[in-house]
Amino acid sequence: MTSLIETTDLTRILHEAVPVTLVRNITISIGEREFVAVTGPSGSGKSSLLYLLGLLDRPTAGTIKVRGRDAEPMSEKERAATRLANIGFVFQFHFLLPEFTARENVEIPMRKLARLTRAEMRERATTLLSSLGLEEHLHKRPDQLSGGQRQRVAVARALANDPPLILADEPTGSLDSKSSEQVFAILEALVNERGKTVVAVTHDLEMAARMHRRIHLVDGRISEEEGAKPGF
Numbered sequence: 001m002t003s004l005i006e007t008t009d010l011t012r013i014l015h016e017a018v019p020v021t022l023v024r025n026i027t028i029s030i031g032e033r034e035f036v037a038v039t040g041p042s043g044s045g046k047s048s049l050l051y052l053l054g055l056l057d058r059p060t061a062g063t064i065k066v067r068g069r070d071a072e073p074m075s076e077k078e079r080a081a082t083r084l085a086n087i088g089f090v091f092q093f094h095f096l097l098p099e100f101t102a103r104e105n106v107e108i109p110m111r112k113l114a115r116l117t118r119a120e121m122r123e124r125a126t127t128l129l130s131s132l133g134l135e136e137h138l139h140k141r142p143d144q145l146s147g148g149q150r151q152r153v154a155v156a157r158a159l160a161n162d163p164p165l166i167l168a169d170e171p172t173g174s175l176d177s178k179s180s181e182q183v184f185a186i187l188e189a190l191v192n193e194r195g196k197t198v199v200a201v202t203h204d205l206e207m208a209a210r211m212h213r214r215i216h217l218v219d220g221r222i223s224e225e226e227g228a229k230p231g232f
């Protein structure tokens with residue numbers, strides 16, 4: 001089986017007055033169509049791990065391979081291009097651009113990749129937003145949407161370039177229980193129906209139990225892991 005993202009002995013130390021180890025010796029391999037929860041107490045390194053996996057941060061030691069390609073020798077430009085084509089991000093807070101409509105927010109990552117014409121971008125953004133139940137909200141700005149709707153726009157934006165991997169940091173953390181359930185169902189459908197891989201940091205153990213695989217961190221290390229597919 002080919003792995004989508006693979007790490008070996010991933011370690012990240014911040015060199016402050018006193019060095020802070022964010023993650024240490026993490027070796028994982030995540031394949032296609034996986035639905036992975038990253039759990040652990042506050043400060044255990046969950047977000048740090050996600051940032052490393054998403055090539056938003058560089059490790060102090062160890063390697064990360066995205067679709068078999070080592071990220072270490074890549075220039076910033078290559079890392080950005082690898083991210084744009086392969087990884088979509090959803091954060092706890094939506095980080096949509098306030099002056100743009102929902103559809104424009106979804107088109108922005110497409111413009112950066114520049115694979116499609118303007119008309120194709122518009123059409124794709126409309127289709128994505130409609131598939132997430134937002135067909136009536138295409139032309140609204142983020143401040144005209146509810147928290148759950150904004151987070152669904154953020155999911156559509158993460159899917160803009162059709163990446164195989166979605167990394168989500170507490171994607172339901174700021175939502176009420178109904179919106180939270182809706183966003184969870186969308187992430188689940190991305191895996192089960194669209195063949196995406198979703199790796200989500202969550203504090204919600206009930207939610208983690210409904211995912212296919214769990215990686216539990218304590219003090220920056222993997223303390224428990226369950227549900228990994230054979231071969232990964």
Ligand SMILES: Nc1ncnc2c1ncn2[C@@H]1O[C@H](COP(=O)(O)OP(=O)(O)OP(=O)(O)O)[C@@H](O)[C@H]1O
Nearest residue numbers: 014020021022040041042043044045046047048049
């Ligand atoms: N820039 C920084 N300077 C100093 N310490 C940091 C910095 N960034 C993170 N840390 C520390 O590194 C550890 C790991 O942080 P991280 O945000 O990855 O944990 P987390 O498991 O995602 O936490 P939470 O569940 O609270 O979001 C924490 O102890 C945190 O305080």
